[in-house]
Amino acid sequence: MKNSVALARTARMIEALRQRGADQAQDVTARPEDGSAGGAPPRDTRRPRVVVVGGGFAGLGVLRHLEARLPADAADLELVSPTDHLLYTSLLPQVCAGEVEPRHLAIPLRASLRRTTLRTGHAVDVDTAARTITVVDGNGSFRLGWDRLVLAPGSLTRTFDIPGLAQYGLGLKNLAEAVYLRDHVLRQLEYASTCPDPAERRARGTFVVCGAGYTGTELAAQMRRFTLDALRYFPRLAADDVRWILLDRAPRVLPELDETLGAGALKVLRDRGVEVWPQTSVTRVTADSVTLSNGETVPAHTLVWCTGVTPNPLMEKVGTETSKGRLVVDERLNVPGAAGVFALGDAAAVPDVTRGGAPAGQTAQHAVRQGAAAGRNIAASLGYGKASPYRHRDLGFVVDLGAGDAVANPLGLHLSGAPAALVTRTYHLLALGTGTNRAHVACDWLLAAAFPEQVVQLGFLPPPHATIAEIEDTRLYPN
Ligand SMILES: Cc1cc2nc3c(=O)[nH]c(=O)nc-3n(C[C@H](O)[C@H](O)[C@H](O)COP(=O)(O)OP(=O)(O)OC[C@H]3O[C@@H](n4cnc5c(N)ncnc54)[C@H](O)[C@@H]3O)c2cc1C
Known part of the structure; x- marks a missing residue:
């Protein structure tokens, strides 16, 4: 038997x-x-x-x-x-600026897929x-x-062989980096507000963003507004104590997009007080300074690295x-x-x-x-249907600058200000993968418009572990 x-x-x-x-x-x-x-x-x-x-x-x-x-x-x-989620990266700058809660950009994979086995x-x-x-x-x-x-x-975030960048540069590619960056900025305001030395106060209040593509541009525009709003909780600091500098080796902002979008974004950045330095790059970074390609050294404890991906x-x-x-x-x-x-x-x-x-x-x-x-x-x-080549016509791009401002060119139509902001946010709500994520993000926007900013640090990640390599797991791939 x-x-x-x-x-x-x-x-x-x-x-x-x-x-x-x-x-x-x-x-x-x-x-x-x-x-x-x-x-x-x-x-x-x-x-x-x-x-x-x-x-x-x-x-x-x-x-x-x-x-x-x-x-x-x-x-x-x-x-x-x-991870067990897809990250809706387009709204990461809004996590830094506190307009959207981090979890609301995480689209759950298990809920999105019915018969796929997920191995984390x-x-x-x-x-x-x-x-x-x-x-x-x-x-x-x-x-x-x-x-x-x-x-x-x-x-992953593209880094170059620039002395100090790996040690002191901050990336913006995932939720941990976005939450860390927001905490870091608030920490600098805190140090600056109690610092007796004017030079050190200025260095703490200076934030350098390298890379004026859509990520760097959105981040600088939204964070300048956020830090100025946050000053109500730091009464010893004045608006002049907070500087946001956006630099790029290209001659203009949003170099990868249409020139009209770049000009519209530049106007918003300047109106908000962001210093835009084109044709400038970084040659050296230390804990308290950023040296530029023009030889100038900017005293600053923050360099955000948004120069693209590898x-x-x-x-x-x-x-x-x-x-x-x-x-x-x-x-x-x-x-x-x-x-x-x-x-x-x-x-x-x-x-x-x-x-x-x-x-x-x-x-x-x-x-x-x-x-x-x-x-x-x-x-x-596998024997089901016919293969065909990949073909895609560009439908335009949206750049959310926060506080009801944006630039966009849907289907070749150039928009700025409130109409662009409306198109931009509608686009994001449609593109977010699930109804739950859409509802949460829409509520976040309404709450952010109705109530004052929650100026708190979450402190999930201690500073020594905040390097780009550490947060983005780049060391996992041996040569
Ligand atoms: C801050 C920011 C803002 C952006 N804004 C926009 C925008 O407004 N509009 C736009 O069109 N694009 C935007 N992008 C670009 C867009 O996010 C990417 O082009 C897009 O995510 C690429 O999709 P992907 O599936 O190739 O990679 P991803 O969406 O990054 O997905 C890759 C996945 O692979 C996983 N993974 C990584 N390594 C491994 C591994 N070894 N094994 C298994 N899994 C792994 C990752 O965790 C991730 O889940 C933005 C990007 C950033 C960082």
Whole structure:
């Protein structure tokens, strides 16, 4: 009896393996490499496994498409992400300025995906020959097999080899950095307000933002307003004690966007009292100074680094061609030379066919649409529907400067002031992934308009752990 059960089981396994075919993933090795029990849920090994790395705009877009288009038994869907939420980055400056609560920008992945298994951890290596990735989580590391691999781990703050930057520069790429930056600014106001030395008071009250792209511009505009408002709780400080300096090596603000948007934003920045220094960059940073490319040294205890992003180092692990660190893909988001691998979002150089094949911009707009395109093409590769190239016409950009001011060019229409602010906030509410997030953010805006600022520090992160490398986990990827 025992023998016949064992024989039947073996026959079933052989049949399952035969059906799986050569194209299918290696068995799951979803357990710590130390051999202790791992968390792999049981799966039907005849089904192909689609593993998505990164639950941001691009990765979530892929999975939403696959959940909607693939029959339930067509594939096992798995997501590897260090967090259990997608971060709606566009409103991060408003977390610093206190207009939006941090949790309200976190779009829950478990609530957004119905039949995807979420594994919280970092993918740190890719083996395209064995068809596995290595994942590091709180319990150690494990390997995960895949039939289709989607790489969408986004990007990290781009830093340069500038002395002192790694130690003293502050980034703005995730919620921890946004909350820390707000605390840090309030701490400087606190020190400045009790400081007997005028020079030190001035250094504490001087905030330098490097990078006048949309992140730096929004941040400087909104934080200047926030710090001036906060002065009501620091009666020893005057408006002149608080300086916000926005600098960029480019000749104008918002260099990556339309000139009209740049001119509109510059007017708001100047009206608010932000000092804008074009064609200037940073050459050295210390705890209490920022030295500039023109030789000037600005006494300041704050440098916020908003000069752009660098693709996630995971992309270099694939072993195929990269362009400035972004993994090169074709128009269908396939990685040439790595069968079954797709890449998209900030971490991939996706040819934009509407701009002669130049790499698409690193924006949420592109990432979301690439997610849908990749989802379609992965489904096609599994026998459902037809593959097609990624194509996206730019719909314009919105830049929220806070306090009812914005600049925007939806569908090529140039707007500023209240109409732009209305379009900008409507856009963000529509783009936020869930009704719950929309309702929370809308209430945050109403409350911020109706009540005085809550000037408090949350203190979640002690200062020694606030470097960009520490908060953005850049040390996870060994060379
Ligand atoms: C402050 C700020 C403001 C912005 N404002 C705008 C805006 O107004 N409009 C706009 O269009 N764009 C904006 N962007 C750009 C936009 O956020 C990005 O272009 C977009 O997030 C890219 O999507 P993605 O899916 O490639 O990456 P992300 O959305 O960053 O998602 C990547 C995901 O991968 C995860 N991940 C990282 N490493 C690993 C790993 N090793 N293994 C597994 N998962 C990993 C991350 O935790 C993250 O969840 C802004 C960016 C910032 C930082």
